[in-house]
Amino acid sequence: xxxxxxxxxxxxxxxxxxxxxxxxxxxxxxxxxxxxxxxxxxxxxxxxxxxxxxxxxxxxxxxxxxxxxxxxxxxxxxxxxxxxxxxxxxxxxxxxxxxxxxxxxxxxxxxxxxxxxxxxxxxxxxxxxxxxxxxxxxxxxxxxxxxxxxxxxxxxxxxxxxxxxxxxxxxxxxxxxxxxxxxxxxxxxxxxxxxxxxxxxxxxxxxxxxxxxxxxxxxxxxxxxxxxxx
Amino acid sequence: xxxxxxxxxxxxxxxxxxxxxxxxxxxxxxxxxxxxxxxxxxxxxxxxxxxxxxxxxxxxxxxxxxxxxxxxxxxxxxxxxxxxxxxxxxxxxxxxxxxxxxxxxxxxxxxxxxxxxxxxxxxxxxxxxxxxxxxxxxxxxxxxxxxxxxxxxxxxxxxxxxxxxxxxxxxxxxxxxxxxxxxxxxxxxxxxxxxxxxxxxxxxxxxxxxxxxxxxxxxxxxxxxxxxxx
DNA sequence: CACTATGGTCAACGGTGTTGGCATAAGCTG
DNA sequence: CAGCTTATGCCAACACCGTTGACCATAGTG
Numbered sequence: 001x002x003x004x005x006x007x008x009x010x011x012x013x014x015x016x017x018x019x020x021x022x023x024x025x026x027x028x029x030x031x032x033x034x035x036x037x038x039x040x041x042x043x044x045x046x047x048x049x050x051x052x053x054x055x056x057x058x059x060x061x062x063x064x065x066x067x068x069x070x071x072x073x074x075x076x077x078x079x080x081x082x083x084x085x086x087x088x089x090x091x092x093x094x095x096x097x098x099x100x101x102x103x104x105x106x107x108x109x110x111x112x113x114x115x116x117x118x119x120x121x122x123x124x125x126x127x128x129x130x131x132x133x134x135x136x137x138x139x140x141x142x143x144x145x146x147x148x149x150x151x152x153x154x155x156x157x158x159x160x161x162x163x164x165x166x167x168x169x170x171x172x173x174x175x176x177x178x179x180x181x182x183x184x185x186x187x188x189x190x191x192x193x194x195x196x197x198x199x200x201x202x203x204x205x206x207x208x209x210x211x212x213x214x215x216x217x218x219x220x221x222x223x224x225x226x227x228x229x230x
Numbered sequence: 231x232x233x234x235x236x237x238x239x240x241x242x243x244x245x246x247x248x249x250x251x252x253x254x255x256x257x258x259x260x261x262x263x264x265x266x267x268x269x270x271x272x273x274x275x276x277x278x279x280x281x282x283x284x285x286x287x288x289x290x291x292x293x294x295x296x297x298x299x300x301x302x303x304x305x306x307x308x309x310x311x312x313x314x315x316x317x318x319x320x321x322x323x324x325x326x327x328x329x330x331x332x333x334x335x336x337x338x339x340x341x342x343x344x345x346x347x348x349x350x351x352x353x354x355x356x357x358x359x360x361x362x363x364x365x366x367x368x369x370x371x372x373x374x375x376x377x378x379x380x381x382x383x384x385x386x387x388x389x390x391x392x393x394x395x396x397x398x399x400x401x402x403x404x405x406x407x408x409x410x411x412x413x414x415x416x417x418x419x420x421x422x423x424x425x426x427x428x429x430x431x432x433x434x435x436x437x438x439x440x441x442x443x444x445x446x447x448x449x450x451x452x453x454x455x456x457x458x459x460x
Numbered sequence: 461c462a463c464t465a466t467g468g469t470c471a472a473c474g475g476t477g478t479t480g481g482c483a484t485a486a487g488c489t490g
Numbered sequence: 491c492a493g494c495t496t497a498t499g500c501c502a503a504c505a506c507c508g509t510t511g512a513c514c515a516t517a518g519t520g
Contacts, residue, residue, distance in 0.1 A: 006497075015486060015498055023499090046477060056500050058478075067477065115349075119398035121440075123417040128426060135428035148428075149435045154448040161391035164398075168349030196358060198365035198378075205379045218384035224458050225451030236466075245467055245517065253467090276508060286469050288509075293467095297508070 005065055019054040025063055029077050032070060033113055041112035041171050075117030080126035082106035083133065092141035093223055099134060100159045100219050107163035114167035118160045151226055158222060162215040235295055249284040255293055259303050263343055271342035271401040305347025309356040312336035322371035323453055329364060330389045330449050337393035341400035348394035381456055388452060392445040
């Protein structure tokens, strides 16, 4: 039987580890984020995290049921950073744009962490706040409940999906990343116009376009689609 | 030093394993796809694959440099299935919709495999063909090169990003999947209306909406946005 | 038939998440 | 301040994982 995990609020005894540091959910998540940044998305392991915190790996199971629950907590921390200090302006289009860009930016700022968490529903406080914010903007804009839910789903999933995609390419090991960029400049540029006329024609533009995120453009198109429905 | 891998074409000796089966790259990829479907995205391991093929795990290194190269081969197989037999109809909107749905469907049909491969840019024949097709549709529809490139980028990344996101949630291990669904039915439904009025109001709709893919709706919104620019 | 080198096998290494049992000290009670 | 309880950190172990190097049986070549 797994050990019971005490919720962070009702944690009263803060016994320090052998080396003197006092653990907490927040400290563990922050350390995990740092490790992800330094060692890549596969670099977060219970043993390494224990090493970084100077505690036994099994101690982590007093705070999280397993590595999976830890990644959920990491994801919620990112979401919390995304919307910290935001408040609605009343202009639905500007508000949705801001929310989307903020979430996308927060995740892409921690690509290795984003790769692990973007596709998960955490159900934790910060995620709930974000969902509530988006739904509020849409309802205030005049959408009915049913349509607001549809647009909300498309909007939030598109944001998270692009965040995951962009994060994945940012999180690639340096060697693979370099070879990817090389490909846009070599493979695509020397394409025979006979077999791929449109690619050949667009090659110069593609070389500069494809190394940036398509999220802003995709977001703008989606907002235009939403506006067309109002 | 790793063992050299003999290309599939120049393979001459087909020595059978102890149990009598003769290995090949194709047989290994097919078996891997079946294992992924049956055991989940974490269920593909060298040892288990060896067990299924009735050969020693280390034998796989005669065919692939490692598990990573094997996953790339799997991804290539998926991309080949996506656009097989497709040809443009002349209606740009219908064509983009079809291309998007086909790619999305091909990946989501093998979610456990897709989750391992979606973030990789291969630059191989099938990927080039898809890019050429999308650009061709947009140019024929009347977009200039520059705008076609922008829309193409948003469209193709939206498709891949949603494919990755949807595949990831479909491919979650049973335990995690169950906890994600639990989240929608328990946490979200008992939310205090005081702190999250819009979520509480939409909870019943969300419970049914969030378990399906938002890609069709997001694709429609994007297409409406594109149409508004024509 | 003899030779060669392909490719299957075996054993081992260092890594992983996770668990049950144990010991110690933090904070409550008096 | 003393004593108790139990939360919580630590330890050892388990069953996996990918990968490698050495070994050797044998299919195909000449």
